[in-house]
Amino acid sequence: MAKFADHDSYIAAAPEQFRPLLTQLRRQLAQALPDAEEFIMYDIPGFGFGKSVIAGYAAFSKQCGLYVSKGAIASHADDIAAAGLKATKTGVTFSSRKPIPDELVTKLALASRKELGV
Template identity: 30%
Template sequence: MPKLSNDPGAGVAEVDAYIQALPEPKRSTLEEVRRRILAVIPNATQKISYGMPGFVVNGKVVAGIAAFKNHCAFLPHSGRVFVGIERHLEGFTRTMSSLHFRVDEPLSQELIAVLIEEKMQVLEVDGWTRP
């Protein structure tokens, strides 16, 4: 992984490097999830956060993605995001704060939109302001 920079514009290159370093099919799966996240939050800033690609809106990470040995993950950086949306998560394995999905099957655009909306609602409860 490349050395991280304090330059906010370097974030896209860092995320590019993270994804490009992955073997297939993880690479194309995360690239598609990234594209779908940016379709929901097109003005998000990309950066490496906690060692994985993160998508920042108004100073807060609203989504993260990562690849692991046997799965990929969507990380909303809050366990509160999954509360109340269980019906959308049927068929997925998850931990308290990550949603696991197959290395060869990107999350749907619809599910990504639900997850990001829930994260924004959680942030608003904590005093964050939407753009």
């Protein structure tokens, strides 16, 4: 993917099968973090304050990812596993076949914000 000016252009350029997932993820993050700014940082859409990224998301050829703080992933490892999703140190991958539950998005975003203290 190329450089993007905003979330809308990022989602529009994502693989078609992931656009609804990304739109829902964006909506859920905006609800969980209503006072956060939307921005593009490191070539992916994110939510945060200034240079503090609370949560970001991305689409790839076969999956999508939600990226939050390490502590958020660690503190919700059981929830991530229960949803049948895979986690890395700072992210959770999901797809159309296994979407990320809205409640999990909210939990991860709020935990990330708390850990970052913003």
